[in-house]
Amino acid sequence: MAGRIRAEDIAAVKDRSSIVEVVRDHVTLRSAGVGSLKGLCPFHDEKTPSFTVRESAGTFHCFGCGEGGDVVAFVQKIDHLTFVEAIERLASRLGMELRREEGTGGAPEGGLGRRSRLVEAHRIAQEMYADLLINSPDARAARDFLRQRDFTGAQCERFGVGFSPRGGEVLSRLLRSRGFTEEETVLAGLVGRGGRGSYDRFRGRLMWPIRDTSGDTIGFGARRIFEDDRIEAKYLNTTETSIYKKSQVLYGIDLAKKVISQGRQAVVVEGYTDVMAAHLSGVESAVATCGTAFGVDHIKLLRRLMRDEPGLDPARxxxxxxxDAAGQKAAMKAFAEDQRWTAQSFVAVAADGMDPCDLRLRKGPEAVKELVDDAVPMFEFAVRTLIARLDLTTAEGRVAAMKTVAPVINSIKDPSLRPEYQRTVAGWIGVGIEQLADQMRRSGTLAAPQDGPRRRDPEPEEPSAAELATAYPMPDLRDPIVNAESQLLQVLLQYPNSVGAQIDEIPPEAFVAPAHRAVFDALRSVEPWEGMTLAQWVAAVTDLAPLAVQPMVTALSVATLPVTLDAATGGPEQRYVDSLVIRVREVALRREIADAMSLMRRLSSDPDADPAQVRDVASGLQERQRALARLREGTT
Structure with missing residues (x-):
């Protein structure tokens, strides 16, 4: 058994590995001053870049979540590897052979770590599948399938397409002959166990290798091509393993990542052949999910590559x-997550419903490029989909349409676009602009859910319009009061110790913006944060926040405060924090005073008013006025 890697080899791997090159496999970096590069952190979701790399120091640090270290630590964290596995991966990248000390033990059989073993098993499987597609007589049906879709042998080789043999133990025998144990092949998801022993998981199927951003094959997508296939599912994907998480991978990302990064555009299609057709048609930023819906982890991956961040022209x-109906439903689910992007989202649907693969086959590569170039804003697609369900020839249908689309328009990330969309949508529905504007004003003041932030509602099978657009309008930070709320929430999330007991003096209704109120409710619902790391604290608040405002929690947790931090404490100065607390509390007291004065006026004009009630209201009003005066004086 091979022993420990020699210390001098470990040092050589560290010295020869460029941390910038390694990080760029996962994060798009740009200059951040002399010797520094910055990008979106791959370890937590953020909107403002806080992940910094210094090549000269060979280190990275995220000022948002606190992750940091050297190139080995980065590889360990990003790929969930042990120290030895990370060294092995870096050595492989360098083309460097590692030497091991004899007799020290401690290394897995064959000298490879567990993850490396599973990746190596997939590499062997992919090579075997690719060879069989070309040379096996049994693969004729697979070759015919590809030929019918105008994919040549060279093009299939580019994407690593292969064929799994119909025999039940061909791959498992090959892997055993290469020194892999049955346990390893099962853990890799390539082999299964049954009553008669182990068997190949994929049999008689057309195979697409699924690779991570670094190009390692970590799973497969397999299409049914034989009528007598015992498994009826058209597509069979690798089961979840330690190296393959379907919610975190995108097919084609290894080929598309450079183009996505350079052009700051990603195209999400629905299948493996669609990715191939798009790339072969010149749309080389195309990727696809692997047997699951497009979700939050996919968004995080693409945002990092596209530099989807404020201050830059929007990514696309x-x-x-x-x-069909299923496609519309998928689009509406994607629209539900649109608030997580700074990027502008578009939807491309061919007029006759063809997917990119069929479109390339029937109308040529240019038709695929035109489909992407002519995509309509996702907002427009969502609104048209919603109002298509209603009868706009009736007054009732038009009113229902206005109620349906008003929160959608209010959710548009760029406020400057709302007036134009308002005019456009009013025309689609057939109502006056002011009618729709009035409905938008009413829908723009939705209150936070009464059941509080402790329960996160499960994702509905088909979200309603309000849920799709988010029930919380984007706070207008041009309003000084709303801006103060935002800064106070930043302080509470980033420096929870700085507010202390004052947090108990702030009622949730003090927050003018419903979204801020929901974040504060979630924050107050977390158990005492002592003992948590800052990342755990933010994660706990995020988990308790309504789904619609979770991206806001993330943004607030990494946003830069508009003040210089105290050099001694590392946090904001106490007088700044106190001023924010006072400002927010003052708003609540002023509202209570206004309500009490309104009630006094009504009671004064009512000859039947109860004198005791009048006295109680007057007393309460005076107490609130005194409380406001004390607050302004800086006392409680």
Whole structure:
């Protein structure tokens, strides 16, 4: 058994590995001053870049979540590897052979770590599948399938397409002959166990290798091509393993990542052949999910590559969906997550409902490029989909349409676009602009849910319009009061110790913006934060926040405060924090005073008013006025 890696080899791997090159496999970096590069952190979701790399120091640090270290630590964290596995991966990248000390033990059989073993098993499987597609007589049906879709042998080789043999133990025998144990092949998801022993998981199927951003094959997508296949599912994907998490991978990302990064555009299609067709048609930023819906982890991956961040021209994300009901439903689910992007989202649906693969086959590569270039804003697609369900020839249908689309328009990330969309949508529905504007004003003041932030509602099978658009309007930070709320929440999330007991003096209704109120409710619902790391604290608040405002929690947790931090404490100065607390509390007291004065006026004009009630209201009003005066004086 091989022993420990020699210390001098470990040092050589560290010295020869460029941390910038390694990080760039996962994060798009740009200059951040002399010797520094910055990008979106791959370890937590953020909107403002806080992840910094210094090549000269060979280190990275995220000022948002606190992750940091050297190149080995980065590889360990990003790929969930042990120290030995990370060294092995870096050595492989360098083309460097590692030497081991004899007799020290401690290394897995064959000298490879567990993850490396599983990746190596997939590499062997992919090579075997690719060879069989070309040379096996049994693969004729697979070759015919590809030929019918105008994919040549060279093009299939580019994407690593292969064929799994119909025999039940061909791959498992090959892997055993290469020194892999049955346990390893099962853990890799390549082999299964049954009553008669082990068997190949994929049999008689067309195979697509699923690779991570560094190009390692970590799973497979397999299409049914034989009528007598015992498994009826058209597509069979690798089961979840320690190296393959379907919610975190995108097919084609290894080929598309450079183009996505350079062009700051990603195209999300629905299948493996659609990715191939798009790339072969010149749309080389195309990727696809692997047997699951497009979700939050996919967004995080693409945002990092596209530099989807404020302050830059918006990146562009284009979704292609089938024109049928299932495609519309998928588009609406993607729209539900649109608030997580700074990027502008678009939807491309061919007029006759063809997917990119069919479109390339029937109308040529240019038609695929035109489909992407002519994509419509996701907002427009969502609104048209919603109002298509209603009868706009009736007054009732038009009113229902206004109620349906008003929160959608209010959710548009760029406020400057709302007036124009308002005019456009009013025309689609057939109502006056002011009618729709009035409905938007009413829908723009939705209150936070009464059941509080402790329960996160499960994702509905088909979200309502309000849920899709988010029930919380984007706070207008041009309003000084709303801006103060935002800064106070930043302080509470980033420096929870700085507010202390004052937090108990702030009622949730003090927050003017419903979204801020929901974040504060979630924050107050977390158990005492002592003992938590800052990352755990923010994660706990995020988990308790309504789904619609979770991206806001993340943004507030990494946003830069508009003040210089105290050099001694590392946090904001106490007088700044106190001023924010006072400002927010003052708003609540002023509202209570206004309500009490309104009630006094009504009671004064009512000859039947109860004198005791009048006295109680007057007394309460005076107490609130005194409380406001004390607050202004800086006392409680």
């Amino acid at each position: 994300i284009v979704f292609t969906f089938d024109g």
